[in-house]
Amino acid sequence: MVAPVRDRRTGFSRRRQYGQFLGYVLAVAGLVVGAVLLVVSQFNPPLFAGLRMGVATVTVPASSAMMSLRDAVAIVPDAINGWVFAHAENERMKAELAVSRPLLMRARTIAYDNRRLRRLLDLRDRDEQVVTAARLVSSTASSGRRFALLDAGRLSGVQPGMPVRGPDGLVGRVVETGPNAARVLLLSDAASIVPVRRTRDGMPALAVGRGDGALDIRSVDTTNVRFGAGELFVTSGTGGLYVPGIPVARVARAGMDTVLAHPLAQPDRLDFAIVSRVFVPLPPARPAQAVTPQP
Amino acid sequence: MSQADANPFEPKLTPGRARMIPWLTVVGGSACTALPLIATVPILPPLGLVMLLAWRLLARFALRPWAAAPLGLFDDLVSGQPLGSAVLIWSVIFLAIDLVESRLVFRDFWQDWLIAAGATLFAIIMGRVLALPIGARVDGAMLAQAAATILLFPIATRFVAWIDRKRGMV
Numbered sequence: 001m002v003a004p005v006r007d008r009r010t011g012f013s014r015r016r017q018y019g020q021f022l023g024y025v026l027a028v029a030g031l032v033v034g035a036v037l038l039v040v041s042q043f044n045p046p047l048f049a050g051l052r053m054g055v056a057t058v059t060v061p062a063s064s065a066m067m068s069l070r071d072a073v074a075i076v077p078d079a080i081n082g083w084v085f086a087h088a089e090n091e092r093m094k095a096e097l098a099v100s101r102p103l104l105m106r107a108r109t110i111a112y113d114n115r116r117l118r119r120l121l122d123l124r125d126r127d128e129q130v131v132t133a134a135r136l137v138s139s140t141a142s143s144g145r146r147f148a149l150l151d152a153g154r155l156s157g158v159q160p161g162m163p164v165r166g167p168d169g170l171v172g173r174v175v176e177t178g179p180n181a182a183r184v185l186l187l188s189d190a191a192s193i194v195p196v197r198r199t200r201d202g203m204p205a206l207a208v209g210r211g212d213g214a215l216d217i218r219s220v221d222t223t224n225v226r227f228g229a230g231e232l233f234v235t236s237g238t239g240g241l242y243v244p245g246i247p248v249a250r251v252a253r254a255g256m257d258t259v260l261a262h263p264l265a266q267p268d269r270l271d272f273a274i275v276s277r278v279f280v281p282l283p284p285a286r287p288a289q290a291v292t293p294q295p
Numbered sequence: 296m297s298q299a300d301a302n303p304f305e306p307k308l309t310p311g312r313a314r315m316i317p318w319l320t321v322v323g324g325s326a327c328t329a330l331p332l333i334a335t336v337p338i339l340p341p342l343g344l345v346m347l348l349a350w351r352l353l354a355r356f357a358l359r360p361w362a363a364a365p366l367g368l369f370d371d372l373v374s375g376q377p378l379g380s381a382v383l384i385w386s387v388i389f390l391a392i393d394l395v396e397s398r399l400v401f402r403d404f405w406q407d408w409l410i411a412a413g414a415t416l417f418a419i420i421m422g423r424v425l426a427l428p429i430g431a432r433v434d435g436a437m438l439a440q441a442a443a444t445i446l447l448f449p450i451a452t453r454f455v456a457w458i459d460r461k462r463g464m465v
Contacts, residue, residue: 023360030364031386037368037379038425048378055372059329067331140375141334142341142440144423144433147375148333188335190431211431213335268333 053178056149060181063137064151128243129277132156136171136184136273144211146189148267150174150182152275158182161241164273169247169264170194170235171273184273187248187263188213195238196248198231207233207248207261215249215261227251227259240280307463316462317357318366320455321346325370336436340444343370344418345411347385349451351392352407354459363389380425381418388414407452412445419444 010016041048082089134152152158154177162174164184172186185192192209196217203225206218217233219225231251237244249261307313325343332339347366350357358366367381374381395410396402402410419441427433 026359026361027363027386027389030361030367031383031390033364034367034379034382034384034386038377038383039379041377041379051378052372055369059326059373063329063331066329070331136333138329138331139333140328141330141332141339142328142337143375144337144427144431144437145375146335186335190427190433211427211433212436266335268335270333 049176052183053153053176053181056181056183057153057178060137060149060151063149064135067135067137128246131158131162131275131277133272133274134158134182136267136270139186139267144190146186146192146209146211147175148172148184148186150184150273150275151180153178153180153182155179158275159278161278162275163242163246163278164275165246166265166267166270166273168266169249170242171265171267171270173241174275182275186267187215187265194242194248195236196233197236199234200231202236204236204238205233210260213263214252215263216258217249217251217261218258225257227255229254233261237279241278243276243279313462314357316458317350317354317455318362320458321350321358321366322369325366325373328373328375337433337440338436340440340447341370341374341415341418341422342447343374343381344385344415345444345447345451346455348388348411348414349448349455351389352402352411353452353455355396357459360389360393376422376426380422384418384421384425388418391417404449404452408445408448411448415444415448416441 010020132152134150134156136148137151139148140146150158150164158174158177160174160177164171164173170187172184172189172192174182175185176183186209187194187207188209188211190209190211194207195204196207197204204220205225206220208216208218210216217227219227229251233248233250235242235244235246235248247264249263252260252262308316321343324346325341327342328339330339343366347358347363363385364382367383367385368378370376370381370385371378392410392414399406419437423433423437
């Protein structure tokens, strides 16, 4: 049992009385400062981003080291699994290869035709320019926001806005950078909106995060739009941020107008993430031109 | 091992270091978001908040009345919430605990646990309201997170009591 607080009186000591009063004044001042910071946060000032990245510069190497340790330890059960299930896995991979090989030949032919036609039409080059490959080392696991920290930053050429993808699909985009760390907004965050299109017929849609690991695919057309289960959505290049053609999500349940979809890339099972350049970078700011008088 | 068995002539910690230790434990709890865990739902309990509550309820004078604001600032920097949300929420929690303490004079452990449960629920719900739009589907996961945090409180109090004994300010 705690002794009642009344017994810790300040007594006649002026110093103690003033000290206690000042303590409470500072406590309320802290509350007011918190409210002001919260209001200012709505405008996302670069100072706050700088502070966050300053702390991340210290935590990212520690997280990276812990992740290497975890991988080193996880080699043991993985090796045992590989030994025990080698035969079954072998059969499965042979079957998968038999299915994939003709698809790969067809894809190569189509890609060659595509390149030839695009050169004929003099269209803009669409290949992804990779900036760096890095790992996602930690994330905001205690908050409702879905941010992850990448262990590459400005020193590796990462700039805010660059898309981040894994081998299976899009993971997110970089929002803030520090010298050796970058903060990535994952797809499933509630504030993440990616313009996508259906692979089947090119119908445009928006992939909006729900916050629980899944996405909402919302149609942008005004007519009744039907989605079927299993439909694949890729980035459409609208908005100029993401290179078109990166797989994003697969629809889980059929529906109209807005459906649940699961992202193809699982950020918690990612080995490496690739950061690439912004698809259509903003033009550099032009100096103000002198106004010419009208005739 | 009780205080009576410890060596009475052993040099205790210097007062400066002894006063830093509660701050360091809260900062360490907040920094647990640096663990290599890529979460798709909010599953990690807010350990900085748990340590803060344990220190405030068990050893009231270990943390200054204004200590919630700077500790909340560090928590905001690592947790991904908008800057200022933990500063505001933790300061409100400190002042609310003061109000409760002035009414509820004698407290046993389960009353401490109830106060901590109320503070945790308030912090998690306010954090969700301040950081996310209303349409986000995280409410189930956040309730589970709140339940896990409340159940962690006794472990945190044991840890805090052990530290208090070690630093000689029982």
